[in-house]
Amino acid sequence: MNLAVMLADTTTTIAWVILLVSVLGWVIYGLGNLRSSKREIGAEIKLAANRKPYYDDERLEGEKIQRTQLIGLLCLAVTTIALPLYWILEPGRMVGAEKEFQHQFETWGTGLFSTTADGGYNCAGCHGGMKGGGGVASYAISDPKTGQVKQVNWKAPAINTVFYRYSEEEVRFILEYGRPFSPMSAWGLVGGGPMNEQQIQTVIEYVKSIEIPRDENGKLPDEKQQEIQAEAERLVKAGTYASLGEALFNLDLGSGNYSCARCHTKGWSYGEPEITGGGAFGPNLTGGSAVRQFPQRDEMIEFIKGGSELGKRYGQQGQGSGRMPAFGLVLTDEQIGAVIDYVRGL
Numbered sequence: 001m002n003l004a005v006m007l008a009d010t011t012t013t014i015a016w017v018i019l020l021v022s023v024l025g026w027v028i029y030g031l032g033n034l035r036s037s038k039r040e041i042g043a044e045i046k047l048a049a050n051r052k053p054y055y056d057d058e059r060l061e062g063e064k065i066q067r068t069q070l071i072g073l074l075c076l077a078v079t080t081i082a083l084p085l086y087w088i089l090e091p092g093r094m095v096g097a098e099k100e101f102q103h104q105f106e107t108w109g110t111g112l113f114s115t116t117a118d119g120g121y122n123c124a125g126c127h128g129g130m131k132g133g134g135g136v137a138s139y140a141i142s143d144p145k146t147g148q149v150k151q152v153n154w155k156a157p158a159i160n161t162v163f164y165r166y167s168e169e170e171v172r173f174i175l176e177y178g179r180p181f182s183p184m185s186a187w188g189l190v191g192g193g194p195m196n197e198q199q200i201q202t203v204i205e206y207v208k209s210i211e212i213p214r215d216e217n218g219k220l221p222d223e224k225q226q227e228i229q230a231e232a233e234r235l236v237k238a239g240t241y242a243s244l245g246e247a248l249f250n251l252d253l254g255s256g257n258y259s260c261a262r263c264h265t266k267g268w269s270y271g272e273p274e275i276t277g278g279g280a281f282g283p284n285l286t287g288g289s290a291v292r293q294f295p296q297r298d299e300m301i302e303f304i305k306g307g308s309e310l311g312k313r314y315g316q317q318g319q320g321s322g323r324m325p326a327f328g329l330v331l332t333d334e335q336i337g338a339v340i341d342y343v344r345g346l
């Protein structure tokens with residue numbers, strides 16, 4: 001249960017108790033009043049000489065007093081019944097308003113996320129529709145040696161798991177500054193893009209809303225992990241890769257969002273892979289460099305599970321930038337183990 005709902009629950013309970021007690025009080029007071037009023041004897045007050053005659057006793061003690069009492073009663077009723085009642089309804093209204101607000105953001109986010117044709121910034125166009133399940137983007141690359149420009153199809157990873165792999169700050173960085181040398185351009189004003197801070201936040205709220213629902217441990221649900229496993233096993237059986245680790249390193253599923261190759265192998269994302277693990281957006285992992293960085297296998301497991309964090313040290317002499325995603329919530333321990341053994345052999 002989230003805090004708002006819990007708070008709402010306790011305030012509601014307290015308000016109910018107060019309401020019940022005050023209603024009960026009113027009933028007892030009313031009954032007591034009925035009884036004592038029968039014993040009351042009318043008082044005779046002489047009119048002071050310096051005052052003009054007021055209502056006669058009959059009117060004063062009858063109609064007038066009743067009206068005044070009625071007004072008093074109504075005022076009391078408002079404070080003792082209407083206020084607790086308001087108090088009872090308020091937390092519900094607050095939770096509702098919060099949901100409504102969240103919903104409003106997601107709706108705005110839908111507009112920003114949608115394709116160019118639908119007036120959005122085309123996240124949907126590259127990332128596989130409004131569910132962000134992964135797609136491709138057309139992109140022009142130039143050959144570094146010949147300078148020749150050619151068109152390629154660059155895999156745009158599924159983004160319905162980004163918050164499994166990155167913190168919100170890290171996602172904001174990707175959106176604001178983009179991925180240089182890839183079709184993912186900078187979207188934030190700070191990175192030279194078109195979106196202001198609020199729009200970036202609104203898109204982030206939308207991306208959260210399309211996330212694949214997590215299991216009770218916050219991990220990728222079983223059936224999804226089995227899908228990854230099955231695809232990796234299939235590739236080994238088909239002879240595409242020699243080991244499960246190699247298959248996972250290069251896994252295409254969701255346009256490569258579970259893979260390592262899309263960042264560590266140049267050209268992998270557009271079907272022209274150069275040296276596997278030779279380094280691209282992420283550093284070169286070949287020549288035993290992973291073993292040099294992480295002499296202890298366990299330490300490397302921790303790093304792959306948690307990803308890098310901005311400024312934080314890792315391994316022998318690494319300093320994170322927050323750009324290496326965390327795999328602890330998307331891959332099983334066995335899968336991470338298999339990938340690591342593969343990488344340590346590169």
Ligand code: HEC
Nearest residue numbers: 121122123126137154155156157162179182183184187269
């Ligand atoms: C022109 C196509 C294109 C558009 C438009 C686009 N992206 Fe991307 N995006 C990509 C590609 C391609 C990558 C992967 C780049 C790489 O290989 O590192 C990417 C990467 C990302 C990532 C990082 C994912 C990861 O797992 O590393 C996020 C998050 C993201 N995009 C969100 C968005 C959002 C939100 C929008 C809309 C504001 C958007 N993208 C618009 C093509 C696009």
Ligand code: HEC
Nearest residue numbers: 259260263281282283290293308318320321322323324325
């Ligand atoms: C979104 C891109 C991306 C993906 C996907 C990715 N990495 Fe990385 N990786 C990086 C970056 C960037 C660094 C450098 C550290 C930093 O900047 O925080 C890094 C660093 C590393 C390092 C440390 C290298 C060194 O010598 O410092 C290892 C090992 C590593 N990655 C392994 C993997 C494995 C294994 C996978 C797949 C399970 C993977 N990476 C997936 C981007 C990525």
